[in-house]
Amino acid sequence: MFKKTILLKDTSFSPEDKTRDVFTRCLDYLREKQLEQDIQVVRVADSGVYGQGLVMKVLPDATLYVNLKDEDVTRVIDAAAQNKTIEGLALKKAPKQIRIVLRNCGKIDPESLEEYIATGGYVGLKKALLELTPDKVIEEMKKAGLRGRGGAGYPTWMKWKFARQVVADQKFVICNADEGDPGAYMDRSVLEGDPHSVIEGLIIAAYAVGASKGYFYIRAEYPLAVERIQKAIDQANAAGLLGKNILGSAFSLDLEIRLGAGAFVCGEETALIASIEGRRGTPRPRPPYPSVKGLWDKPTVINNVETLSNVSFILLKGSEQFASIGTEKSKGTKVFAVTGKVKNSGLVEVPMGITLREIVYDIGGGTISGKAVKAVQTGGPSGGVIPVDALDTQVDYENLQKLGSIMGSGGMIVMDEEDCMVDIAKFYLGFCVDESCGKCAPCRIGGYQMLEVLKRVANGQAKLEDMTVLRRISQAMQKASLCGLGQTAANPVLSTMKYFESEYKQHIENKKCPAGKCSALSNYAIIQEKCKRCSLCQKNCPVEAIPGSREDGFTIVQEKCIKCGRCLEVCKFKAVSKT
Amino acid sequence: MDKLTPEAIDRIFKQNRQQSANWIKVGMSTCGIAAGADEVYATLVEEIKKRNIQVTVKKCGCLGMCHAEPLVEVCVDGMPTVIYGRVNKEIAVKILDKHVNSKALLNDYIFDLETK
Numbered sequence: 001m002f003k004k005t006i007l008l009k010d011t012s013f014s015p016e017d018k019t020r021d022v023f024t025r026c027l028d029y030l031r032e033k034q035l036e037q038d039i040q041v042v043r044v045a046d047s048g049v050y051g052q053g054l055v056m057k058v059l060p061d062a063t064l065y066v067n068l069k070d071e072d073v074t075r076v077i078d079a080a081a082q083n084k085t086i087e088g089l090a091l092k093k094a095p096k097q098i099r100i101v102l103r104n105c106g107k108i109d110p111e112s113l114e115e116y117i118a119t120g121g122y123v124g125l126k127k128a129l130l131e132l133t134p135d136k137v138i139e140e141m142k143k144a145g146l147r148g149r150g151g152a153g154y155p156t157w158m159k160w161k162f163a164r165q166v167v168a169d170q171k172f173v174i175c176n177a178d179e180g181d182p183g184a185y186m187d188r189s190v191l192e193g194d195p196h197s198v199i200e201g202l203i204i205a206a207y208a209v210g211a212s213k214g215y216f217y218i219r220a221e222y223p224l225a226v227e228r229i230q231k232a233i234d235q236a237n238a239a240g241l242l243g244k245n246i247l248g249s250a251f252s253l254d255l256e257i258r259l260g261a262g263a264f265v266c267g268e269e270t271a272l273i274a275s276i277e278g279r280r281g282t283p284r285p286r287p288p289y290p291s292v293k294g295l296w297d298k299p300t301v302i303n304n305v306e307t308l309s310n311v312s313f314i315l316l317k318g319s320e321q322f323a324s325i326g327t328e329k330s331k332g333t334k335v336f337a338v339t340g341k342v343k344n345s346g347l348v349e350v351p352m353g354i355t356l357r358e359i360v361y362d363i364g365g366g367t368i369s370g371k372a373v374k375a376v377q378t379g380g381p382s383g384g385v386i387p388v389d390a391l392d393t394q395v396d397y398e399n400l401q402k403l404g405s406i407m408g409s410g411g412m413i414v415m416d417e418e419d420c421m422v423d424i425a426k427f428y429l430g431f432c433v434d435e436s437c438g439k440c441a442p443c444r445i446g447g448y449q450m451l452e453v454l455k456r457v458a459n460g461q462a463k464l465e466d467m468t469v470l471r472r473i474s475q476a477m478q479k480a481s482l483c484g485l486g487q488t489a490a491n492p493v494l495s496t497m498k499y500f501e502s503e504y505k506q507h508i509e510n511k512k513c514p515a516g517k518c519s520a521l522s523n524y525a526i527i528q529e530k531c532k533r534c535s536l537c538q539k540n541c542p543v544e545a546i547p548g549s550r551e552d553g554f555t556i557v558q559e560k561c562i563k564c565g566r567c568l569e570v571c572k573f574k575a576v577s578k579t
Numbered sequence: 580m581d582k583l584t585p586e587a588i589d590r591i592f593k594q595n596r597q598q599s600a601n602w603i604k605v606g607m608s609t610c611g612i613a614a615g616a617d618e619v620y621a622t623l624v625e626e627i628k629k630r631n632i633q634v635t636v637k638k639c640g641c642l643g644m645c646h647a648e649p650l651v652e653v654c655v656d657g658m659p660t661v662i663y664g665r666v667n668k669e670i671a672v673k674i675l676d677k678h679v680n681s682k683a684l685l686n687d688y689i690f691d692l693e694t695k
């Protein structure tokens with residue numbers, strides 16, 4: 001057994017990786033000092049810190065040294081051998097992530113009810129059923145300060161209380177697992193990795209509002225999630241955690257899965273209800289809200305997957321522990337699916353109030369390319385972009401809204417200099433236009449018209465007045481659309497125009513795309529002085545836009561070129577230019 | 580399964596806490612499977628049988644480090660609990676030979692490590 005383990009990693013963004021060199025030197029030094037039996041040095045793939053030069057971490061004490069110079073390496077080994085820490089060089093690092101929703105994901109076998117119970121699963125439900133009245137459960141949610149994680153951030157206790165107060169012969173609860181935001185997959189991971197935590201949350205919700213029937217609305221594109229939830233429902237039924245007289249109490253609940261066909265609008269609660277009822281999934285005006293008049297006109301509570309997983313945690317650990325995390329108005333944690341140009345893409349769960357910078361740099365490790373971050377997109381098609389100057393903003397519902405974005409369900413896309421903001425706006429708006437159900441005119445027509453204008457901007461055919469047109473249609477859509485899809489569809493456009501106005505103007509006035517993304521505004525040409533006449537570009541051009549021969553040289557015919565960039569990629573002599 | 584009683588829930592909760600074990604977990608959510616976790620899992624099961632090693636292989640969900648899938652977490656006596664990432668068939672075999680059997684850490688594939 002080794003007394004100490006030293007983890008080693010060069011975390012600098014420079015392309016040459018010093019890890020192996022330092023590793024060899026460490027081994028030589030250990031041999032020289034005859035410490036090979038006591039200390040092992042290991043090269044790791046990830047040390048948990050990024051952009052901090054050479055990093056060494058000594059275990060079991062978990063002492064962290066960063067930005068080490070060459071001469072420090074042997075000092076660290078000496079200190080470890082003598083059981084000492086080098087004061088002034090060692091870094092204290094508090095963990096940035098807190099796992100509540102993801103507490104069991106990747107830790108337990110999702111197909112084992114017993115493993116879930118062993119982590120404290122269904123202990124909260126037991127407590128609710130046997131020790132707390134429904135009103136007390138709602139009170140706990142209020143004390144916890146839990147707000148909906150599906151996007152809008154509505155206080156969970158209020159929703160439950162409204163539904164509880166209505167007198168009705170039947171009430172329903174629904175878990176919204178439709179997750180349609182492009183790039184977001186937090187809910188899928190929880191459903192697949194810890195299905196019982198969501199089921200437990202839904203049973204607690206049903207008990208609090210007095211529902212006797214519940215549904216999981218899961219998109220059909222999530223077959224593994226559907227399979228695991230069904231298995232978990234079956235296990236819960238067999239164990240008496242669902243069905244008649246749960247755990248011997250007077251409370252009974254049936255759960256069923258309904259599959260969504262993958263329409264984004266079906267995540268909107270009234271459209272989701274229509275879809276479960278077997279009708280076409282289109283929204284209806286609210287009020288009445290579903291908590292008063294929902295599924296089959298009965299009081300219905302709809303909660304998001306992540307919200308429900310928080311519910312079972314709160315009942316297990318108590319509202320105080322939950323409320324001690326986060327900010328004044330936003331309690332607990334939020335799971336984000338961090339994707340795009342970030343180095344460590346994946347799921348992160350962070351306390352509310354953390355800054356975007358900490359998420360992107362300290363957890364995400366910065367950009368893959370090492371290039372500067374340009375903006376971060378949150379909230380998917382209903383959200384907006386947040387420019388790099390605002391990265392020190394603390395993440396909570398209100399702050400993100402002030403910036404013109406939203407918390408949303410948790411998609412977070414990191415963008416660098418190569419991302420064009422007009423192109424981004426066009427992508428998200430295009431998504432909403434595709435997914436609009438067409439029921440109301442502001443969204444159906446407004447969205448389409450805005451997209452046409454954006455296409456003109458991207459093609460260099462727009463006028464400056466078009467920016468006013470975009471703003472005016474946005475306002476109409478925000479005010480007059482029937483549901484959240486249309487009301488928020490303009491957010492990506494408005495926020496990119498707000499923070500990157502000059503980039504729009506470059507497209508319009510100078511017919512240039514600074515990021516080089518908008519293909520209509522870029523031209524490929526062969527630099528004759530560099531061209532070695534190898535003919536590789538000609539062979540690779542898919543539309544035969546490069547006539548010529550090895551004797552006479554080659555040129556690109558602009559009228560034929562589709563700007564696919566193949567020639568630039570294949571040329572070994574850097575003889576193709578893109579402007 | 581028999582119907583659970585409130586007491587049974589408490590019992591499972593308490594007893595399981597003290598369980599120490601030799602285990603290997605493979606992340607088998609959509610992200611893991613897409614990266615080839617199925618193959619890694621099958622390799623581990625097969626090679627463990629061949630070598631007659633006393634360690635259980637389990638499937639679990641997504642740890643969140645999707646960029647490093649397939650992820651394999653290893654917990655064996657006398658070693659820290661280690662999460663290896665970007666594991667393929669060859670690395671899976673190395674984990675058994677080097678980490679589990681020879682009690683030495685593998686270079687270049689460690690993404691996280693926890694001492695007991």
Ligand SMILES: Cc1cc2nc3c(=O)[nH]c(=O)nc-3n(C[C@H](O)[C@H](O)[C@H](O)COP(=O)(O)O)c2cc1C
Pocket residue numbers: 147148149150151152153154156176177178179180181264265266267268269270302303304305307308409483484485
């Ligand atoms: C167009 C649109 C799509 C939505 N998609 C989802 C979704 O995929 N998942 C979700 O939980 N909520 C979605 N919502 C929000 C739901 O309408 C609802 O607010 C939420 O499920 C309530 O749960 P919560 O209070 O737990 O957040 C969507 C809303 C709109 C307007």
Ligand code: SF4
Pocket residue numbers: 265282283435436437438439440441443444481482483484485486487
């Ligand atoms: S806003 Fe769009 S998606 Fe919503 S009801 Fe109107 S047309 Fe349908």
